[in-house]
Amino acid sequence: QPSNLQMEGNSSLRRADCRAKGGAPGFKVAILGAAGGIGQPLSMLMKMNPLVSVLHLYDVVNSPGVTADVSHMDTGAVVRGFLGQPQLENALTGMDLVIIPAGVPRKPGMTRDDLFNINAGIVRTLCEGISKCCPNAIVNLISNPVNSTVPIAAEVFKKAGGTYDPKRLLGVTMLDVVRANTFCEVLGLDPREVDVPVVGGKASLLIDFAEETEYLTNRIQNGGTEVVEAKAGAGSATLSMAYAAVKFADACLRGLRGDAGVVECAFVASQVTELPFFASKVRIGRNGAEEVYQLGPLNEYERAGMEKAKKELAASIQKGVSFIRK
Numbered sequence: 001q002p003s004n005l006q007m008e009g010n011s012s013l014r015r016a017d018c019r020a021k022g023g024a025p026g027f028k029v030a031i032l033g034a035a036g037g038i039g040q041p042l043s044m045l046m047k048m049n050p051l052v053s054v055l056h057l058y059d060v061v062n063s064p065g066v067t068a069d070v071s072h073m074d075t076g077a078v079v080r081g082f083l084g085q086p087q088l089e090n091a092l093t094g095m096d097l098v099i100i101p102a103g104v105p106r107k108p109g110m111t112r113d114d115l116f117n118i119n120a121g122i123v124r125t126l127c128e129g130i131s132k133c134c135p136n137a138i139v140n141l142i143s144n145p146v147n148s149t150v151p152i153a154a155e156v157f158k159k160a161g162g163t164y165d166p167k168r169l170l171g172v173t174m175l176d177v178v179r180a181n182t183f184c185e186v187l188g189l190d191p192r193e194v195d196v197p198v199v200g201g202k203a204s205l206l207i208d209f210a211e212e213t214e215y216l217t218n219r220i221q222n223g224g225t226e227v228v229e230a231k232a233g234a235g236s237a238t239l240s241m242a243y244a245a246v247k248f249a250d251a252c253l254r255g256l257r258g259d260a261g262v263v264e265c266a267f268v269a270s271q272v273t274e275l276p277f278f279a280s281k282v283r284i285g286r287n288g289a290e291e292v293y294q295l296g297p298l299n300e301y302e303r304a305g306m307e308k309a310k311k312e313l314a315a316s317i318q319k320g321v322s323f324i325r326k
């Protein structure tokens with residue numbers, strides 16, 4: 001395994017040198033948890049993204065295999081693999097965007113909150129690495145419970161002294177948007193032609209539909225559980241999540257490139273409500289989430305959903321903050 005990894009590294013370095021001379025512009029992206037159920041398809045899809053010039057694949061297991069495999073795809077990005085904690089710093093140094101799907105997924109009967117004890121520690125370690133090695137990178141946090149792991153990341157960056165820029169830390173709630181777009185088929189809509197904003201937090205959301213509101217709200221809120229139960233112990237959403245993560249990462253890279261009008265939903269530091277974090281539409285630019293949009297007028301159904309979501313969110317945020325402060 002190590003000699004394979006070394007070989008990939010050497011040929012990748014040669015290609016990186018060529019590219020530095022020839023000059024295809026692109027961004028450096030690291031995936032932490034790259035060998036997992038989400039990490040593998042995410043690595044494959046990011047290797048296909050023309051905005052990526054260098055792709056670092058980090059995990060505590062199996063990253064050499066995933067790296068060798070993905071590196072044979074004949075696209076532009078140079079792929080390098082990193083295995084285990086001693087290689088975390090090398091994986092992170094110089095990165096523009098860090099995507100984190102590391103951690104355990106749900107099994108039937110578990111809530112996202114049940115994952116807290118394991119994933120909180122993983123996210124803390126990875127974010128300590130980020131604040132040391134690439135404090136200016138945009139971070140896309142996927143590890144659940146996102147409503148707690150984003151506050152954990154923020155606290156780690158604050159503790160590290162001056163490396164917390166709220167605009168650069170984005171919790172990925174894109175799968176809720178992707179599901180909402182898809183489930184709108186009951187309204188006779190083509191998912192390619194709708195863009196449903198989902199706001200609140202991960203899975204504690206409210207949405208704006210004229211009809212079928214109850215059905216759609218429940219289906220989107222329980223979309224994750226639908227997959228967990230169908231997989232019957234084999235994990236949670238991985239393929240649709242990888243698709244959503246790439247859609248979101250691509251938006252971040254377009255923002256970094258300076259494209260105008262890049263708007264997506266994400267769970268970010270926010271003043272939209274009294275809560276310190278909230279998921280809503282954000283405009284993504286060179287500095288990350290440069291503008292967080294207000295919600296606009298809510299109807300009665302949405303106001304009720306909002307109150308329920310805020311209670312749940314406040315507890316999840318507090319749990320994340322105390323994990324680091326205690």
Ligand code: NAI
Nearest residue numbers: 033035036037038059060101102103104105142143144175
């Ligand atoms: P998985 O168990 O298949 O993969 C997780 C990977 O993380 C494994 O390869 C594991 O070795 C790695 N890992 C564990 N500790 C690590 C560490 N300290 N550093 C680096 N890598 C480490 O899980 P899966 O299905 O890929 O899910 C990953 C996470 O994404 C879970 O927390 C899950 O709940 C979450 N998720 C989030 C969604 C969202 O909408 N934000 C949707 C679906 C899942």
